[in-house]
Amino acid sequence: MAAGAGVYAMAQCVETVGAGGCAQCLEVASSNIDLCPPNSDGRAVDVGCFMRYSDKPFFPANETADLAPYLRSGKSTEKGAIVGGILGGVAFLLLLGLLALLWIWQSKKLQKPWRGDILGATELQGPTNFYYRDLKAATNNFSEKSKIGEGGFGDVFKGLLKNGKIVAVKRLSVMQTSRAKEDFESEVKLISNVQHRNLVRLLGCSRKGSECLLVYEYMANSSLDKLLFGERRGTLNWKQRFNIMVGMARGLAYLHQEFHVCIIHRDIKSSNVLLDDDFQPKIADFGLARLLPDDHSHVSTRFAGTLGYTAPEYAIQGQLTEKVDTYSFGIVILEIISGRKINDTRLEPEAQYLLESAWKLYENENVIKLVDELLDHDEYMLEEVKRIIEIALLCTQSAPASRPTMSEVVMLLLSRNSPEIQPARPTFIDSASRVQDETSVSSSSSASKATVSMSQLSAR
Template sequence: MPSSSTNARHSWLVLYVLLILAIPNLVLRLEADPQTTEAGHGCSSITYANTTVFKENLDTVFSQLAKNVSSTGFGTASAGTGINTVYGLAQCRNDLSKEDCNTCYTAAQNQILIYCPEDTGARMIYDGCFLRYENSSFFDQVLDVGYSNVCISGASSSPKLFNETVLNLLADIRSRALKNEGFAKGEISANGLPTAIYGLAMCRRTLNTSSCDLCLQTAIQIIQRCFSLQDGRALEAGCYLRYSTVAFFSTSSSSSPSKIVLILVGTLGGAALIAVLCLLFICRHSFRKLHTKFSSRSRREETEVYFIAEEDPNWDHLFSYDSLRSATKKFDPSMKIGEGGFGQVYKGIFNDGREVAVKKLFSQQSTRASDDFVTEVKLISAVRHRNLVRLLGCCTRGLEKLLVYELMPNMSLDRHLFAKTVKPLSWKKRFEIILGTAHGLAYLNEESPFRILHRDIKPANILLDNDFQAKIADFGLARLFPEDRTHLTTRVGGTIGYTAPEYAVHGHLTDKADVYSYGMLVLEIVSGRKYVDSKLPAHMELLLQWAWSLYEKNEAFSMVDERLIEEEPEVNREEILKIIQIALLCTQGVPELRPLMSKVVSMITSNTDILVQPTQPAFIDSESTPNELGSANVEWMEGPSVASSHATVSISLEPR
């Protein structure tokens, strides 16, 4: 009979073997990364004959690409005939696992429809995959008409040596890529440089060797505009090229730290290994506290930047990229709770059960430094109001920028207005949302420590707490992307309908732009429909035009949500008509005719009638143009209904 000590040794041995077998899998899991950092995107539009047919063909192409990518990491597809034909191509990096490839492709497909909802051509470029569709074949296209490069700031202390080293690396991976089906990666070190440099080259698999070579040679010329900086990408129609001082792929060197760790672990005894693991587990929390206390202050040169408002004792957690990635299950699509003009929003659940909303901002092709981003977030976080969503902190890593907000249990307003499966909001709740949003905007535009113009007021950016109180989201984000208005006017389906005409056409931005958007929002809240609905009769298709025509005929109450009337037959008719009048005042074509948001709050809460009558809103008379809009001086007046006939309004119009 074996002794008890022998059994014990066998037990230790079995445990030891299991641990050794499990560790490589664990390491591989930890290294899994779908590389969904955005490198760039683009939209192109050519008139198509039938919108419905084109979109059906696009869905077919997406379905075929998904199947091909799932099995081989690459695919081309086409569907349809004539002008409505759709051609598509998707390709993952050769070193991505099937799971990560599928995740990257799914993210690209979802995002490309957000950026280019009505376009006949689009491309989405992530670090891990590429997706493109057009209504003409592009599979053999090598170069774009222009060029695109993405550079990340952080200059090298030895620029000449750094640039020479990068050039040597790029030449090496270009040469190897031509012999390896258009894909190669590598790293290089040089005496005098503090870190190694990593590089990766990838051609579309539809290109032959000579076309791939031409593309990579061109990409090397483009990427030199980033030289002396820590990270650079070149994006061409037929290839992708990147270098970085941060390892953005798993290295294969036999002397890599991960392999050394595995060898050392493999030589340890089972008991020693368990003891080490237990010790690490016990010390983990203490170490993390020390690390988070000093890391953001003493190592500003790191690629990740964490932010916390130290003056607020409730902000006791530093949001690292890894913690947010874990809380959102690696930004799993099942955790996504919304998306808008600035990014996708995920629900995050930390180990302690705390729930937050994590907004993953769309990457911008900009060299804005992480410190600048953090400074802007600090400014935004100083803005506090009961009708604003609270910003908890931020994190950046490379081109990725994340914001962490308090989680709103009742999600966004659009889900309650437009989803027919959701119980319609009562008029009391709608009125409180209208008033709460006005309070929040008045604070942002006129009362906050520094004036903030939201620029993107719409139902998706009005969140609702447990009591359905309105809280404005995404305020201040336009400060982070001041150079780019495209997301407001052309790139995000739906947003253009809320944009003030003088801003959308001429770029004239004042606080009256937010007033216009607010007016459109109010009309949607009252009517329970979107600003445009092509399924309705022509005279009702545009909400603003329909509302104005009803108002002119003294039939404005006809626009009220039918579901609301069914639920509340005795709803306050006078209050609703007053709110409609305020909405139309906010959407007037001449900015100076629109009231300030503080005046809107006063009108909503006042028991007196509004004596100012709205003029015709903008963009509904096909014979007029934005250039014909004048400037106006208006004296806003209110009074009791019995005196309304005695009120006067002084309006003077002057041509521009």
């Protein structure tokens, strides 16, 4: 600035700042303006005060002037505007965050399945609807090479979806009446909401005419029967077999007692137990007996099941309770321990079915002969095997009321100090002479022999 030239300056504080605060504010502003003073004009602003100098007058001479427009002019930005902008931006972001949280909460609320009876199944979250043409392409037009299983409910095919996911596709044929279709869709919606680590998950479905395709998760190690009786026989060690028993029991307990409606499988057998990569069991085909019309079953009668695994009261009289599954589970336990099919009559000297053989060996205290010869004797303890056989025989009692629930079976399998088990020999496997000998024995006497006390289990 040239020597002798005039200098014009002004400083002002807001009315809400006291004298001490104004002095401090102007001191800060003065320090800021000294950092890079321009030659002819300088301005500095701090919270609560403003300072300006120039070599030219910026107020009219000898006149009173309104300072507001001068404080807003020039290259500097008012702190008030900056603070207001920041606060406005923060408020806008908070509003957006609140709206996002409300949207997420509402979405989860809508997706949560309703708890209710079977009539409320239409309010449950529905299964994924696949295009029929996509599933047809995924299974190579349902070719024989893609088939991985078959049964009374339909054939099963391995499929590769467009996204690279491997699934199992089951083909079913249902009635073409509108009522049958509505019932079927309601049941599919219900079962698609059944999720448990020991149940095969239904991923979705597809409909075309009277044909329905059910899409399940794919199990790499196939079905239990193939590892017990097929080419892979002997694959499972004792620990794996025991884990399979416990997993099956937990899956059935969930279907019977933990899901919001009781689902009875009706066809528990080794071929309906699938194994994942870690040989963990997952029960398949649960609910299919509910899905299919009455005229679809494994045999010509109206019941859905497989003879040999089916409880006698259901096969003969049509009495259906969850204890039907308990009976079938007991049969599968004997298969897992022995490596023999239910209808295998290899045991000498006389041909006997598996359940009958198990009872005779148990009564003769010779259960070691029932254990699969391919198992390593060092892998298991005889007392443990004997106890599990007792649990299996308890599950196959003649009277359904004498059989434990599946939640009680889980407790029996896992408990080392549970009450002593003394199952009674079922009358339907007795020989004719045995039946005659026992005709004089009262039913109350037979009942007194049977079964672990359920009250004892509950007390535990």
